[in-house]
Amino acid sequence: VLFDKLMRVGLESAWSLVTAEGYPQNFINELTPLKSNMRMVGRARTMRYLPNRKDVREKLYSAGPQLNYKSAEEAQPGDVLVFDAGGETRAGVSGGVTTVRFLVRGGAGLVIDGAMRDVPELEAMHLQVYMRRGHAASVSPIQMSVDYQVPVRIGDVTVIPGDILVGETHGILVIPAEIAERVADKALEHDAQEEFQ
Numbered sequence: 001v002l003f004d005k006l007m008r009v010g011l012e013s014a015w016s017l018v019t020a021e022g023y024p025q026n027f028i029n030e031l032t033p034l035k036s037n038m039r040m041v042g043r044a045r046t047m048r049y050l051p052n053r054k055d056v057r058e059k060l061y062s063a064g065p066q067l068n069y070k071s072a073e074e075a076q077p078g079d080v081l082v083f084d085a086g087g088e089t090r091a092g093v094s095g096g097v098t099t100v101r102f103l104v105r106g107g108a109g110l111v112i113d114g115a116m117r118d119v120p121e122l123e124a125m126h127l128q129v130y131m132r133r134g135h136a137a138s139v140s141p142i143q144m145s146v147d148y149q150v151p152v153r154i155g156d157v158t159v160i161p162g163d164i165l166v167g168e169t170h171g172i173l174v175i176p177a178e179i180a181e182r183v184a185d186k187a188l189e190h191d192a193q194e195e196f197q
Contacts, residue, residue, distance in 0.1 A: 002164070003078055005184040006041045011168045013194075014175070014187040021179050029171035030087075030155035031111065031130040034119070040128035040167035042080035042108030044159050044174075045071055048147035049085040049093060049114070049139070057144045067145035068094035077106025080165050084152035085114025091142035092117035092135045103127055111165065111172060113154045114143075128167055 006014075018026050033040075047067040050056075064070065071081050072094075081102060083093045096118030099110065103125055112131040116122060119134035139145070149161040157174055159165075164180040166173045175183055 002181055002184055003041045005188060006164065006166050006180070007039060009166070009184055009187040010191045011166060011170075011173055013190040014166060014183055015173055017183045017186050017190075018173060018175055018179070021183070023176065026157055026174040027171050028111070028130075028155045028157045028174065031113065031132060031172070033167065033169055034123055034129040034131070036169055038128045040080065040109035040130075040165065040172070042078050042165055043076075043177075044082045044161055044163040044165055045075060045079045046082045046149055046152045046159060046161050047071055047084065047093075047145055048150060048152050049083065049088070049143045050146050051086075051088075052141050052144050056146070060144065060146060066139070067148050068098050068139075070148065072098045072102035072105065072107070075102050075105040075107050078108050079106070080109040080111055081107065082152060082154060082159050082165075083110070083112040083114060084154060085112060085143060087113055087132060088143055089115045089132050089135060091115060091137045091139050093139050093143070093145070095138075096121035099125060099127075109165070109167060111154060111167070130167060130172060
């Protein structure tokens with residue numbers, strides 16, 4: 001129900017309400033949406049990447065699968081995978097095959113402060129993708145996935161797991177989960193009033 005409401009709210013009225021609640025730095029506009037005119041609404045599932053370092057990588061990667069696989073496998077319907085890759089565009093954090101798995105699990109979108117592989121495949125899928133740009137290379141040897149479901153930085157915004165994301169052509173509004181219902185209701189009221197005027 002919340003996601004349905006957020007599919008209809010005006011991003012500007014929602015933004016002003018989020019700001020009024022004390023979150024003025026919650027709009028991401030550094031990334032480009034892959035599809036024009038496709039709204040994205042979902043719940044953040046976060047990952048953090050760092051520049052590659054052999055000793056750390058060996059320890060992390062021997063402990064289990066890389067986080068792009070893990071997050072796709074554990075995704076719940078309505079999740080948006082959020083990759084903090086520090087703006088790195090010389091390596092893709094994930095690609096087509098893993099994204100298909102994420103889509104089958106009910107995934108709603110991808111937000112990448114960095115690059116993705118298989119961009120033509122992603123364009124053909126029914127989900128929105130925000131990223132800096134595409135790249136043919138995989139994540140190694142440039143980067144490694146280090147943290148899962150932790151606060152991350154995307155552009156100039158802190159995103160925490162469970163935040164509600166509303167994406168439009170011009171950017172993504174990050175709404176803390178505890179105020180999302182209130183913001184959605186008030187924004188719809190405001191939009192209705194404006195339409196009437």
